[in-house]
Amino acid sequence: MLVTLQENLKKADEGNYAVGQFNCPTLEAARAAVEVAEELKAPIILAHAEVHDEIVPIEIIGPILVNLAKNASIPITVHLDHGTNISMVRKAIDIGFSSVMIDASIMSYEDNINTVKEVVDYAHRHNVSVEAELGVMTSSGIGGEDTGGNHLGELYTDPDIAKDFVEQTDIDALAAAFGTVHGIYVQEPNLDYDRLRKIHDNIQRPVVMHGGSGLSEEEYINAIDNGVRKINYYSYAAKAAGDAVKEYVNQNKNVFYHDVTIVALEALKKDYKKAISTFTLKEIS
Ligand SMILES: [Zn+2]
Numbered sequence: 001m002l003v004t005l006q007e008n009l010k011k012a013d014e015g016n017y018a019v020g021q022f023n024c025p026t027l028e029a030a031r032a033a034v035e036v037a038e039e040l041k042a043p044i045i046l047a048h049a050e051v052h053d054e055i056v057p058i059e060i061i062g063p064i065l066v067n068l069a070k071n072a073s074i075p076i077t078v079h080l081d082h083g084t085n086i087s088m089v090r091k092a093i094d095i096g097f098s099s100v101m102i103d104a105s106i107m108s109y110e111d112n113i114n115t116v117k118e119v120v121d122y123a124h125r126h127n128v129s130v131e132a133e134l135g136v137m138t139s140s141g142i143g144g145e146d147t148g149g150n151h152l153g154e155l156y157t158d159p160d161i162a163k164d165f166v167e168q169t170d171i172d173a174l175a176a177a178f179g180t181v182h183g184i185y186v187q188e189p190n191l192d193y194d195r196l197r198k199i200h201d202n203i204q205r206p207v208v209m210h211g212g213s214g215l216s217e218e219e220y221i222n223a224i225d226n227g228v229r230k231i232n233y234y235s236y237a238a239k240a241a242g243d244a245v246k247e248y249v250n251q252n253k254n255v256f257y258h259d260v261t262i263v264a265l266e267a268l269k270k271d272y273k274k275a276i277s278t279f280t281l282k283e284i285s
Pocket of ligand 1 (some may be wrong): 211232
């Protein structure tokens with residue numbers, strides 16, 4: 001069933017677990033997440049990232065995600081990941097998304113607040129949840145500095161500013177920077193759990209972990225214990241599927257594309273099964 005992010009994360013808060021968000025630039029990514037979630041009887045979030053519009057436009061993948069969610073036996077939120085402007089947010093809501101992220105984190109604090117407020121106003125009127133970001137999560141391959149040469153520490157979310165930000169905007173979840181980065185890790189992540197706990201205590205709302213693939217089981221559990229309720233999980237699963245496809249292509253003389261999609265689907269399922277069971281504290285049989 002299709003649920004809002006607010007409903008999905010409220011249950012996670014009560015049960016002290018996290019809900020995995022899986023990006024869906026391909027049909028296989030979406031099917032893998034839904035099939036595993038149904039098997040484990042665990043809630044999930046299917047996401048379309050605005051940057052993936054060049055792989056598959058939201059007009060095509062969006063209705064598929066909404067339908068998958070409506071027909072599923074478990075709660076699913078359909079979410080816009082890193083939306084950059086109000087027109088993209090409106091488009092997602094028109095298609096039937098139950099949650100949107102507005103990422104105005106590169107703007108000045110005041111502009112970030114005003115942009116987020118506008119989105120919250122519109123989304124909440126349509127019973128759609130909103131996630132926003134404070135602090136800057138860089139992409140991988142940068143090795144501890146952003147492209148402007150700032151050390152990551154300077155971009156971490158400040159717990160006191162987080163409190164003000166959430167009070168002023170009334171968002172449903174906050175993407176906070178406390179040591180994770182997007183993509184594949186080029187150096188060991190060093191998560192700042194004290195900062196995370198202070199942020200969570202201050203905002204009294206679910207905290208979202210971006211760059212949430214590639215961490216250890218212990219790191220996931222510690223993050224959940226300190227207030228993380230949504231884990232954005234994608235890069236490492238996509239790489240696992242890529243590795244499986246590479247192996248398949250190397251071993252077979254004639255490669256048919258539809259068989260490649262099945263190889264990818266199975267590899268994604270295997271990876272998601274481990275992730276979802278860790279996030280929701282379920283034993284896998
Ligand atoms: Zn992100």
